[in-house]
Amino acid sequence: MLLFFPFPLYLDAAGCSDRHDPVRAADVTPKMQPKIDTYKKQAAMWAMDPVIVKAVKESNAKGPIPMLGNAKWRELKESDPIVKGLVDNPAGQRLTKWMNADPKGINKIVLSGDKSHRVAFTSMPAIYIGKGKPNFDESFSGKMWQQGESKPDPSTNIESVQISAPVKNGNDVIGVLLVSLTAANLQ
Known part of the structure; x- marks a missing residue:
């Protein structure tokens, strides 16, 4: 029997599929890595910015x-107003300033x-709580994290490679800074 699906079918190693969304991923190439490494260094510096550290400390004291x-x-x-408050607070303004300084990247x-x-954020992310996602979990354990492939960002739908820094x-690790890099700029 031959089956036809009106959407791409994605199978895992066991031949099972629990999704039918057309997410496509492309490997990070050796040509892209030097640019990503430069952004990782920048993200680590941004994560130490006093405005960022203060915002995280204050938010942690209040909780989600x-x-x-x-x-x-x-x-x-x-x-x-909740979303706007997280864009317009001092940390959100700082993040927006950094993003706007490199709008292609x-x-x-x-x-x-x-x-x-x-x-804080520059635009509304797809989720509010990120626990269980590697971009949060890896960096919250104290490590820099990098997505292994480019794929559409879940909130912007822009082909991206995500990186994050503690x-x-x-x-003491108190939070995580995630930066979504535009894949086309990394080529």
């Missing part, structure tokens, strides 16, 4: 916004606190 999980987050619009920056909740207060 009560009753706001990923399901409720997806119901919010960019114009919602960077398409989004997101700052998260110790509970993986959003502290935000530290002294030697």
